[in-house]
Amino acid sequence: MFENLSDRLTKTLKNISGRGRLTEDNIKDTLREVRMALLEADVALPVIREFISKVKASAVGQDVSKSLTPGQVFVKIVQKELEAAMGEVNEALDLKAAPPAVVLMAGLQGAGKTTSVAKLAKFLTEREKKKVLVVSADVYRPAAIKQLETLATEINVGFFPSDITQKPIDIANSAIDHAKKNFFDVVIVDTAGRLHIDGEMMAEIQALHTAIKPIETLFTVDAMTGQDAANTAKAFNDALPLTGIILTKTDGDARGGAALSIRHITGKPIKFMGVGEKIEALEPFHPDRIASRILGMGDVLSLIEEVEQKVDRKQAEKLAKKVKSGKGFDLEDFRDQLVQMKSMGGMMGLMDKLPGMGNMSEQIKGQMDDKVTIRMEAMINSMTPAERQRPEIIKGSRKRRIAAGSGTQIQDVNKLLKQFTQMQKMMKKMSGKGGMKKMMRSMKGMMPPGGGMGGGMFGR
Template sequence: MFDNLTERLSQTLKHITGQAKLTEDNVKDALRDVRMALLEADVALPVVKEFIGKVKERAIGQEVTRSLSPGQVFIKIVQQELVSIMGDANEALNLSAQPPAVVMMAGLQGAGKTTSVGKLARFLKERHKKSVMVVSVDVYRPAAIKQLETLANEVGVNFFPSQSNQKPLDIAQAAIQHAKIQHYDVVLLDTAGRLHVDEAMMEEVKQLHAAVKPIETLFVVDAMTGQDAANTAKAFNDVLPLTGVILTKTDGDARGGAALSVRYITGKPIKFLGVGEKTEALSPFHPDRVASRILGMGDVLSLIEEAEQKMDRSKAEKLASKLKKGKGFDLEDFRDQLQQMSNMGGMAGLMTKLPGMGQLTQNADMGAAEKNMKQMEAIINSMTPKERRNPDLINGPRKRRIAVGSGTQVQDVNRLLKQHKQMQKMMKQISGKGGLAKMMRGMKNMLPPGMGGGMPRL
């Protein structure tokens, strides 16, 4: 998300550097470009006007401090106003109710509502250690009930059965009563999707809301609809008291207009972003982190959190212990690192969260980089355990066998072995004094092909 906006803003902000003072004249051109970038990103016009007005008011006349260039001052102002437009800080779910806390999910048909229920159930179970029950009151689309049951089984939460011949209110009340008896912490209530905000369906969901009194009412909306997402959420909020928004399909939205418009237009916070199809692809929405990513500053905090959740701690500790004892970094260790990177969203997901790397990913062939990582793993998998532990054994005939087994060429195997030697050398530096600094200096040469580094192309 935000790829196009990040690229445009990066170009714009470069033009304002080198000025002794931020004046109306030298800010005007930059603001015009920022305005166009936001409009092209499908940000709602009232949001653009408010944002540009505040940035202009703060930027004009600010003297350059000793430690910051004018460009840095301007970028800081832009970042702070982006954060302000999106809601200042993350607003977590409010689950402080007499159990079970009822969370109602609503939205238009096709927005990814049922999938979001499954993702949120997994999030609450794994991150907050809550016992979760899910129930569908979508009696108009029987497939929705089966879909939710499948998702519940996948993420390991309880599913309360319902039938298309039942009334939504009866289903909801029975589910909540069952959750009370079984002492569940949270009930996620999946309501029927609607093609548009029609009176009959809205009346049904209003009655349902009045009866079950959910502590959270979340509106699920497709980010790829741009500013229409904000307008739809506002129309829904006019008849139902929403507490927040889940923005789905953000991984396919290169513009980001919805994320920048929803809070301002509706007054309701974005609480989560859907960042992929898998059930773990749900992220809490942090305006400050998103603003940093828009401006190409990375998102290290999210990267750390992701690493803590998805990296295999036992393997990491085993590798650290191995390096500390002076044992080599073998090809099995190399394969583990590739797999860990894949679990964290691959090279693209990793690089966009690193400061200064956002522009690099835009200029790089990320598809080729991801393909190369898979190719490397295939080559290592074609080796015997003995060869992976001791790469020096791999002679000419072994290389030919490995190449055939992995569907690659002998020169590809040679390149992988060379890359492993580089990685092995880097790992030795990490385990020694001042290792991290040495490693960072060598990182550029270890970037995959297409990423601007010196690593040879497979």
């Protein structure tokens, strides 16, 4: 996410160094580069103008403390202004109304609105412990009603049936009435999307809004449309009292223009962002963490939260006990680690949140392609239980069988076994005295020049 903007800004900000003070002259070139980076990221012009003038006003005349270089001071200023542009803090949903709290979802067709309804329902069920009912008031697309029903069944939340012969207002009111009688905490109302903004559509959703008086009105918009996303959000905001934005498809958005423009243009906060196709791929939008990610500093807080939610604690404790008792770490354990990593967005999803990983070379990023971990999992699945427990027995004919069974080559099997051996050694070091320090030293040795884990553990 935001790779292009991140690469450009981190390279630019490296150029300011060795000055005792930041002056208009010595930051002029850097500001020009920052402006170009924002233009290439498809950030809206009014946002760029305000951003540059604020950075300039904050930077000129700043004395550099002994502990910081001018570059670091400038980066801090840029980070602060990036946060300000995106809204500074995460604004959570306001669900304090007498139940059920009604959430109305609006957006254009193809922006991922119906999927976002399901993602939000899952988020509220799992993280906020709410009882959620979803309903579709999209009477123009029977497929949208069916899609929402399928997703609701998949995530085990309440679904209120509707059909194309009904009026959107009647559907929503019936769903709210059903939610009251059955003690639901939240009702999420999906609405019709259109391919473009039209008067009829706006009149319909305005009437629906007036009838059901939602506590939250969220606009779903595709991040990949750049500043167009901000302009579309403004058109909706002019017609509806929006309370927030859900920015979808951010995993495919290498630029970041939408994230940086929406708050300025609409005055409304981005509350969530969709970070993948999976139903759990929805994250609260934290401007401070996103600014840190854009500047290549990682997002360790989000990573910790993700680990806490998605790592199977019992399984982790069982593995720790097994390793400590000297029973070792086998290929079954290795596969379990790969599966858990996949549930957290795969290797690249994790790397995106680690400090300094934004500057990895393309070659190293290629070595960490998530297809590599999928292949590794396939190879382990092609082994017999005995082979997984005792990898040392995997020789010639067994390697051929494993490669054939997983659609890989013998050299891939060799690489997997080599990587597993390194992981096994690391686990052994962890189980001894001063384990973590020893493991960190091992990992350092596996880093290629220029940082980032390379060929050592995940190379091809």
